[in-house]
Amino acid sequence: MSSSKNAIVVGASSGIGAAFARTLASQGYRVALLARRIPELEKVQRGIETGWGEGRARVYENDVCDYEAPPALLAKIEEDMGKVSLFCYAAGVMAEVGKDEYDFAKDKKVLDVNLTGAMAWLDEVATRFQARGEGTIVGISSIAGDRGRRAFPSYHAAKAGLSTFLESLRNRLFQHGVQVTTIKPGFIDTPMTRGMDGLFWLKTADEAAQMIWKAVRRGRSTAYVPARWGLVSLVIRSIPSLLFKRLDI
Numbered sequence: 001m002s003s004s005k006n007a008i009v010v011g012a013s014s015g016i017g018a019a020f021a022r023t024l025a026s027q028g029y030r031v032a033l034l035a036r037r038i039p040e041l042e043k044v045q046r047g048i049e050t051g052w053g054e055g056r057a058r059v060y061e062n063d064v065c066d067y068e069a070p071p072a073l074l075a076k077i078e079e080d081m082g083k084v085s086l087f088c089y090a091a092g093v094m095a096e097v098g099k100d101e102y103d104f105a106k107d108k109k110v111l112d113v114n115l116t117g118a119m120a121w122l123d124e125v126a127t128r129f130q131a132r133g134e135g136t137i138v139g140i141s142s143i144a145g146d147r148g149r150r151a152f153p154s155y156h157a158a159k160a161g162l163s164t165f166l167e168s169l170r171n172r173l174f175q176h177g178v179q180v181t182t183i184k185p186g187f188i189d190t191p192m193t194r195g196m197d198g199l200f201w202l203k204t205a206d207e208a209a210q211m212i213w214k215a216v217r218r219g220r221s222t223a224y225v226p227a228r229w230g231l232v233s234l235v236i237r238s239i240p241s242l243l244f245k246r247l248d249i
Contacts, residue, residue, distance in 0.1 A: 004085035008032045008077060010064060010121055011091030013040035015190035016140055019209035020088055025052045027213065029086065032077045034062040064091045064117030070124040086216075087125045088138040089118045094155045107154035114158035119165060126169055129178045136179045138216055139166040143184045143224060146233045149249055163222075170221060182222045183212050186229035201228065 007024050011017035013035035021031045025048045033041045041059045048057040058080060062073060078084055093113045095106040118139065129135030144152065145159025163182055170180035187199045188208045203211075208225050215223035224230040239247070 004083045005029045006032070006078075006081045006084045007086040007088065008034060008074075008084055008125075009088045009090060010034045010062065011089065011140075012044055013037045015090070016185065016188060016205050016208055016212070017088070017090030018044045019205035020090060020138075020212055021057065022048055022051070022206070023209040023213045024086070024088075025056050030055070030081055031057045032060055032081060032084070033057055034060050034073075035091070036061065036063050064121070065112045067116065067120040070121045074124055074128070083132075084125075084128075085134065086136045086138070087121070087129075088140070089121055090140040091117060092140065092142075094152055097152055097154075110152075110154040111158050111161075114155070115161045115165070118162055122165065122169060126173060126178070130173055130176045133177045135177075136181070136216060137166075137169065137173075138181050138183060138212065139163075140183050140185070140212075141166065143186050143229050143233050146184070147236050147244070179216075179219055181216050181220055183215065183225055184222065184229065184233070185225040186232070188225070201226065 005028050007029045009017050009021045009024070009031060012021045012031075012033035017035070021033055021044060024031050031048065033044055035041050038059060038061055045057040045059050049055070058077075060073060060077060062069060074084070091113055093110055095110055097103070097106065122137065122139070125135070125137060129137065139162060141163045142159040144156050145163050148156050163184070166180055166182045173180055185208055187202045189202050189204050203226060211225045212223070215225075224233065
């Protein structure tokens with residue numbers, strides 16, 4: 001990891017993104033907080049500055065579906081803060097889907113935010129980090145991307161795509177000294193999961209952020225959060241399709 005202590009968190013207004021921004025601040029980073037909801041970002045900023053000092057966080061408005069924005073915004077952040085050494089993409093949405101519903105508009109929104117928006121940012125960051133020969137990229141994917149289950153088809157597809165894209169970046173950037181860590185959370189208590197039935201092994205966003213930081217610090221390629229979800233994924237991925245399509249999971 002680079003000695004520079006400036007970071008960007010996209011999707012920092014709530015959930016894992018906000019929690020990971022706080023964790024980075026606790027580790028001495030100055031953090032650029034990006035999202036659409038400025039009032040929510042400012043709450044996160046105030047919390048960080050109360051805990052770790054004035055000037056430790058900056059707020060930048062960003063709609064991840066504005067795919068042309070990353071080059072200029074990244075340049076602006078580095079002009080304001082100095083060289084960024086750690087980038088985290090934590091933005092994500094999940095649409096409610098009825099049992100017999102197939103809605104392309106909903107599916108497109110999920111893909112736009114969870115995958116295409118991530119690619120727009122990751123390509124720009126990868127270009128800079130490769131040129132510098134250092135840097136750390138963290139992508140918040142999900143165990144939901146490990147198999148195509150019934151509940152949220154577009155969400156499963158978007159997270160599968162993000163995991164694969166991050167793996168490709170890791171294989172490309174490894175030779176240039178850039179670390180890419182894919183995070184696959186299980187059930188985390190965030191606005192996205194609140195109200196869902198059947199949640200277990202539930203962790204708070206702050207607990208998850210601490211686990212994510214530990215994985216990043218150790219240079220992990222992929223980390224399930226918490227780690228026991230890796231065993232669950234191993235079982236799920238080993239079920240033959242002939243049987244899997246009959247299971248209500």
